[in-house]
Amino acid sequence: MVATVGEHRIGDVRWTVVSGPREAAFRALGEYAAADIRTVLDGLSSWPVTERARRSPVLFRAIESACQVEHPDAYAELTALAAGAGVPFDDLLLANLRGDLGTGDGTGCTDLAWVGSPSLVGHNEDGAPVFDGVGRLLTLLIDGEPGVCVWWYPGFLPANTFTLTTHGLVWGIDSVGVVAPSPYSGRHFVARSAQRAVTVAEAVSLLRSHASAGGFAYTMGQVGEPAVTVVEKAGHETAVTTVGSGLHWHTNHFRQLPPNLDAAPEESLNRAEVCAHLAPVAPDAKWLVSTLTGEMYRSASGDDPLMTLSTVVTDLADGTVTVVPRGGAPLRATVADLAAGDVDAVGALNGATAPGGSGVNVEARPTWEGP
Numbered sequence: 001m002v003a004t005v006g007e008h009r010i011g012d013v014r015w016t017v018v019s020g021p022r023e024a025a026f027r028a029l030g031e032y033a034a035a036d037i038r039t040v041l042d043g044l045s046s047w048p049v050t051e052r053a054r055r056s057p058v059l060f061r062a063i064e065s066a067c068q069v070e071h072p073d074a075y076a077e078l079t080a081l082a083a084g085a086g087v088p089f090d091d092l093l094l095a096n097l098r099g100d101l102g103t104g105d106g107t108g109c110t111d112l113a114w115v116g117s118p119s120l121v122g123h124n125e126d127g128a129p130v131f132d133g134v135g136r137l138l139t140l141l142i143d144g145e146p147g148v149c150v151w152w153y154p155g156f157l158p159a160n161t162f163t164l165t166t167h168g169l170v171w172g173i174d175s176v177g178v179v180a181p182s183p184y185s186g187r188h189f190v191a192r193s194a195q196r197a198v199t200v201a202e203a204v205s206l207l208r209s210h211a212s213a214g215g216f217a218y219t220m221g222q223v224g225e226p227a228v229t230v231v232e233k234a235g236h237e238t239a240v241t242t243v244g245s246g247l248h249w250h251t252n253h254f255r256q257l258p259p260n261l262d263a264a265p266e267e268s269l270n271r272a273e274v275c276a277h278l279a280p281v282a283p284d285a286k287w288l289v290s291t292l293t294g295e296m297y298r299s300a301s302g303d304d305p306l307m308t309l310s311t312v313v314t315d316l317a318d319g320t321v322t323v324v325p326r327g328g329a330p331l332r333a334t335v336a337d338l339a340a341g342d343v344d345a346v347g348a349l350n351g352a353t354a355p356g357g358s359g360v361n362v363e364a365r366p367t368w369e370g371p
Contacts, residue, residue, distance in 0.1 A: 003028035004033040007345045008343050009349055012328025017341035018153070019123045019141035022073060023080040029138075029357045030084020036154035037085040037092075043130025052101040053094055056137055062183030063100055063213050064093060070188040070210060080155055085155070092155050099175055108306045109161075110271055111172040111219035111250045114283050115243045118317040119226040122288040123162045123172025125151050125310045126298050132326060135309050139341040149338040151310050159192035160216075162312050164321065166339040167198050168223035169315045174250050176262050178217030182235050184211035190233070200229050204240055209272035211236045217250045223319040223335050231255045247283075249275035267304055271296060277370055287346060288313045289322050289330070351359055 002011050003020030003030050016032070018025050038225035048220065053060045070073045082089040108282065110125030111168035113119075127135075131153050150158045162172045173191060190212045197203035200222050207218070212235070228243040238313040239256035251271045254263035274295050281288060292311045300307040312326040319335040337345045364370075 001021040005029060005032045006273055006341070006343070008350055010327050010343070010347050010348075011331055013323060013331040014136035014325075015139070015343070016136055017139045017141070017343065019341070020143060022142050023076055025140070025142055026077045026080035027084035030081040032084075033154045034087075037081075037136055037328050040130055040155045041091050041095065041130065042151065043086060049246040050143060051098075054185075056101065058161075058230055059102065059181065059183055060094075060097070063097055063181075063186055064211075066183060066211075066335050068190045070185045074157055074159075074189045074192040077192070080236045086154075086319075092304060095155055096157055096188045097186045098213070099177065100181055102177070102179070102181060107170065108252055108268070108298065109174045110292065111174055111217070111222070112275065112278075112292060112296075113219050113228040113230075113243060113248045114280065114288065115226060115228050115245050115248070116282070116314050117226075118284070118316055119221065119228060119314050120283065120285055120288050120313060121170050121172065121228060122313040123219070124292045124298075124308050124313070125161045125312075126306045126308050128151065128305065129300050129307055131309055132307060135269070137323065137338070139329060139338060141341055143226050144198060147200075147339040147341060149335075149341075151312070157188040157192045160188050161310075162334045163191075163195055164314070165195060165197075166336065167194075168319065169197060169203060169220070169336055170199065170222065170316065171218050171220040172201075172312070173215040174219075174234070174252055176217055176234065176252055177265070178213070178215045178234050179263055181213040182211070184213045184235060187212040187214040187216045188235070191218075200227075201224070204229060204231055207231050207233050208238045208240075215254070215257075216255070219250055220246070221314070221316045223314075223316055226316060228316075230256075234261050237261065247278060247280060248279070251275065254333070266308075267332045277338075278356060284323055285313050285320070289324060291323055304343075 001024035003025040006017040110124040141151045149159040149164040218231040230241040232239040252268035323331040333346045
């Protein structure tokens with residue numbers, strides 16, 4: 001089994017493109033990004049989630065079992081990623097379940113959507129400073145599946161930030177801390193499975209039918225369709241809102257599900273208040289980028305431990321995307337090109353005569369057959 005890993009840089013954006021059979025591709029990605037994965041794990045070692053897992057080992061293993069049974073492909077991906085990186089599987093599993101074992105998972109994010117002409121979906125990816133400099137765009141071209149582009153945290157399933165697919169699906173995810181998690185699948189595993197959907201309706205159906213231990217809020221759209229759908233998910237609870245017109249926002253607490261399910265961080269409430277007072281008349285992508293990189297921007301200063309690592313805004317009318325890495329210049333592309341890993345097309349759109357980077361062919365170890 002052979003997988004291909006291509007590393008590219010277009011302007012200020014680092015972009016990794018991985019293709020091949022599922023387990024070979026994730027093992028190759030683990031080998032390629034091993035140093036960054038270890039950097040992330042070293043930076044997360046003191047997180048309170050570690051203590052929660054030790055205090056609740058039965059819950060931790062019950063969630064793991066649910067992941068393996070309900071989402072075997074995603075479980076196999078994480079297993080292969082750990083094997084390729086040469087790190088203990090439990091270390092990666094714990095990192096990926098950090099939001100499924102109680103509140104205080106150290107992540108944030110803001111989503112803003114406008115339904116009008118044009119309709120827009122925007123996302124700020126907020127995380128711990130350990131991710132600054134190691135995060136990047138990642139496109140997965142797994143055999144037999146739709147292409148998927150995300151902002152990737154090394155060591156994590158590529159599902160917890162924003163998603164763009166070759167079916168034109170677009171969504172951002174906001175972390176929500178659930179006070180009393182149940183022994184269901186980890187939210188990253190549920191989100192990864194949803195990336196195979198062809199339509200928003202199919203993605204919503206999958207989220208309705210698959211419980212998750214932790215909480216996520218999805219702000220979803222599809223290229224060529226003006227509507228935006230917001231899905232809040234925790235346990236078996238699902239709240240679905242269709243945004244017919246105007247501005248919709250989401251931060252890190254539930255707006256539709258019962259408030260007793262989550263613990264609303266003060267910082268999330270503060271951002272929510274700012275969002276609630278936004279009054280755009282006829283916003284475009286430029287306005288949305290400016291708002292997310294302005295009023296919503298986080299710098300891990302004062303009492304706020306998190307920073308905005310990247311911003312992405314998608315115009316649902318024509319599928320154009322603006323990606324702004326922290327401290328860098330915007331990258332412009334299309335959903336189709338990013339999800340398909342078309343480096344030449346994206347490079348040309350951004351004035352790069354040679355997109356840069358080099359493809360690295362990685363052959364899976366002949367004796368490795370996966371889990």
